[in-house]
Amino acid sequence: AQTVTQSQPEMSVQEAETVTLSCTYDTSENNYYLFWYKQPPSRQMILVIRQEAYKQQNATENRFSVNFQKAAKSFSLKISDSQLGDTAMYFCAFMKPAGNMLTFGGGTRLMVKP
């Protein structure tokens, strides 16, 4: 079974600064998908960024980028130029290609301070 670990329950960052959220996972699969989801106070889950394990290039979406280290089974999220609207819970998630279910980490609560 896959496990996903987010070792930072809470983090804070000043507006306009950069913050990195950590995620590690454990799997015996060679091909899989990784995701970061954001859950703001509204509780709506929003996809932030995704990465296919067979791609060596790190995914980037505007201010959001990942550092995917397959050998280390690490998938961190970097948020640049943090904005107040980035305040939310962030969940790292894993998915096998053949399976449909997502396995979530415990989440990191990010507070962006003005």
Added chain:
Amino acid sequence: GAVVSQHPSRVICKSGTSVKIECRSLDFQATTMFWYRQFPKQSLMLMATSNEGSKATYEQGVEKDKFLINHASLTLSTLTVTSAHPEDSSFYICSARAQTGFAYGYTFGSGTRLTVV
């Protein structure tokens, strides 16, 4: 983009009654939908996988007779909490993946906050 509509957003019911939560994919067909439960300040725990036209697959520890799932069409899955008790109070979220697969990732409903009094 893919949209999942979940209703109701909030519901309060008396202990012993049943509550139905609907999850609809509005602009895509979803052969598979997922139901999660989220306790305050915790992660999402998968309860069951809802398959169109067949029985749902429940995760270990989830009572299938208490949490009835029906996936009668490619756009609708329902979760019925039967004989609800206060310990069933929680935030329930559904999600679906478009048939075209990974490109869409997963889309989540806006969740239902259930309070059993």
